[in-house]
Amino acid sequence: MIYKEYNMIFKRKSFRKFNDALKLTHEELRDIDEKIKKLIPLMDNIEVKYQIVPREKTTCKRGEYCLLIYSEEKTNFLLNIGYMFEQLDLYLAFKDIGVCWYGMGKTSEEEYKNLKFVIMMALGKSQPSEFRKDYTKCRRKETQEIWTGNSGLEMITEVVKYAPSACNTQPWRVVCENNKLKIYRTTSIKSIMPKEKVPFYNSIDMGIFLYFLEVALLYNNILFQKSFCKEENESNLIPIAVYNLQLR
Secondary structure: OHHHHHHHHHHOOEOOOOOOOOOOOHHHHHHHHHHHHOOOOOOOOOOEEEEEEEHHHEOOOOOOEEEEEEEOOOOOHHHHHHHHHHHHHHHHHHOOEEEEEEOOOOEOOOEEOOEEEEEEEEEEEOOHHHOOOOHHHOOOOOHHHHEEOOOOOHHHHHHHOOOOOHHHOOOEEEEEEOOEEEEEEEOOOOOOOOHHHHHHHHHHHHHHHHHHHHHHHHHOOOEEEEEEOOOOOEOOEEEEEEEEEEOO
């Protein structure tokens, strides 16, 4: 399973255009529904619900359907959303179903089963040729800008930076020292997003990044223990998590 997900890191992309001639079948929609039920949460104590609706029931302009995601508003609930549903993103790439995290989309159903709407994902059937062919051509920050220290983890550092993020802001910063990865969210972000929205969406992005990180670590047979931090600003860096690595 990890092997498949790792390879999908290099195939997936954020779809801006979908082929309207292609349609998801009822079987594919059922498969998506079953996969969502099996997503692994980052936080076991946060309730999450979802709906899959036709795109026309939202303000989204992409895809055939939209996955509406709802959650309890508890500590780290945005991290949890990013971590859980990036699993779906990678899975659907394997199934040749395009995905786009659609941050600014709105729905008339702001609540579902007493949970508040968080974010939506646009979904649509795609041709294999429409997925990414050369991941190195993605616009990403230089490794040294997002990762300090290395300790022989080049096979990790050069992969995780390809995680998707809102408006490609790439808010993750990593400090590696003594077999320990300290994960931060930078607040020094320049974006076309409204300034007050940046922390919200970048917190989801950090959950996505944590999942990419874990897939890359496990693929390379690196075990770890993780713990979460209180979000206290440290010179424009907000600590998110610490990963203690078990290097052989």
